[in-house]
Amino acid sequence: MLTAGEVAGLIAATGWVVLVCVLTMALLKLARLLTETTKAVSELNARLTPLLDDMSLTVNETNRQLVAVESIARDVKQVTGHAARLSAVTQTVFTGPLIKVSSLSYGVRRAIEARKPRRTGRRR
Numbered sequence: 001m002l003t004a005g006e007v008a009g010l011i012a013a014t015g016w017v018v019l020v021c022v023l024t025m026a027l028l029k030l031a032r033l034l035t036e037t038t039k040a041v042s043e044l045n046a047r048l049t050p051l052l053d054d055m056s057l058t059v060n061e062t063n064r065q066l067v068a069v070e071s072i073a074r075d076v077k078q079v080t081g082h083a084a085r086l087s088a089v090t091q092t093v094f095t096g097p098l099i100k101v102s103s104l105s106y107g108v109r110r111a112i113e114a115r116k117p118r119r120t121g122r123r124r
Helices: 004-115
Strands: none
Touching: none
């Protein structure tokens, strides 16, 4: 038969064996998790490099296109200025003589009406 000290030692040893088994399982799961994480980071790194290269190319192309758009905007501004000047010249060239012709025709019409004798009777 076992003495009380031997039973306590056996229980303690069994407890340690269970604890070691649980810790071993936890360490194995942690090792698998670290392996999978390392693999995922490696795959991400392999995908990220071409993505960054493509993004760099896109940014460079965008900058090139912005230079072209800036040139177009400058040209549009210049054409708009020319159109405004042309409109002002056209207005000056045509509006002045039209006003003078209109005034002249109004004056001639009033003069002709003033020279006509007025009829006092009504027409039936």
